[in-house]
Amino acid sequence: MAATADKLKQKLSLTTFHATMLVTRAEQWWVEAETAEEAQALLASGQGHHCELGERVYVELESMLDDAGGPQGS
Numbered sequence: 001m002a003a004t005a006d007k008l009k010q011k012l013s014l015t016t017f018h019a020t021m022l023v024t025r026a027e028q029w030w031v032e033a034e035t036a037e038e039a040q041a042l043l044a045s046g047q048g049h050h051c052e053l054g055e056r057v058y059v060e061l062e063s064m065l066d067d068a069g070g071p072q073g074s
Contacts, residue, residue, distance in 0.1 A: 018065040027054035 014051035034037035042048055 020062040022058075022060045022062050023056055024058035025054040026057050028052050051052065 028051040029043060029048045030051055031039050031042045033042055
């Protein structure tokens with residue numbers, strides 16, 4: 001019984017921290033076009049349709065946020 005109470009106290013002492021993260025993903029998109037060059041131009045301009053979320057290939061911590069939700073130090 002005492003072990004359960006200790007675990008509960010440990011959980012109650014945790015604090016939630018928020019951060020802004022920069023995430024790069026390898027995603028699959030599709031677009032309808034007459035040629036590969038046209039398709040490439042359309043996709044490069046942000047047109048097309050998202051197929052699936054994809055795998056994270058890069059993650060970087062940009063900034064930690066304080067309790068109020070704003071950037072620390074501001």
